[in-house]
């Protein structure tokens with residue numbers, strides 16, 4: 001699935017929609033150049049998960065945990081020197097309890113859960129193209145749900 005966003009706000013809003021749909025154990029890998037919008041998307045996801053604190057991206061902490069509707073574990077591997085450090089984080093176990101988002105997954109592909117939603121962000125002119133690739137059945141379902149427009153509140157419900 002591909003989505004184009006023209007602004008920061010549109011990328012954030014996509015993150016909110018994704019965050020609303022996430023379940024315990026979900027893993028999202030966010031791939032893209034410096035400044036492509038990975039953290040903007042992660043902040044939207046945090047909002048969708050009802051995380052009250054602002055989601056930031058510290059260069060010096062590999063992973064930050066935020067409490068929300070589900071706990072959010074946000075890892076930024078940009079400064080990772082050795083993929084073995086990621087093995088120490090035991091990400092698969094961590095993710096089982098909540099939602100795991102990883103920026104700069106290419107620093108440690110082999111250490112990351114093989115089933116995940118890969119989000120690749122490319123700059124196109126002023127905007128961004130987000131390519132969402134499901135790796136595992138759960139993520140086929142997630143994309144199917146994301147592709148279904150949200151029900152207007154009140155309309156069509158009893």
Ligand SMILES: Nc1ncnc2c1ncn2[C@@H]1O[C@H](COP(=O)(O)OP(=O)(O)OP(=O)(O)O)[C@@H](O)[C@H]1O
Nearest residue numbers: 005006007008011034035036037038039040127128
């Ligand atoms: N369509 C867009 N979507 C997201 N961000 C955008 C868009 N257009 C412009 N921007 C700007 O691009 C920047 C994205 O920054 P962000 O910190 O999210 O990038 P990042 O991919 O996390 O970078 P890093 O690799 O340094 O962590 C922000 O300054 C944001 O305002």
Ligand SMILES: [Mg+2]
Nearest residue numbers: 038039057103
């Ligand atoms: Mg970032």
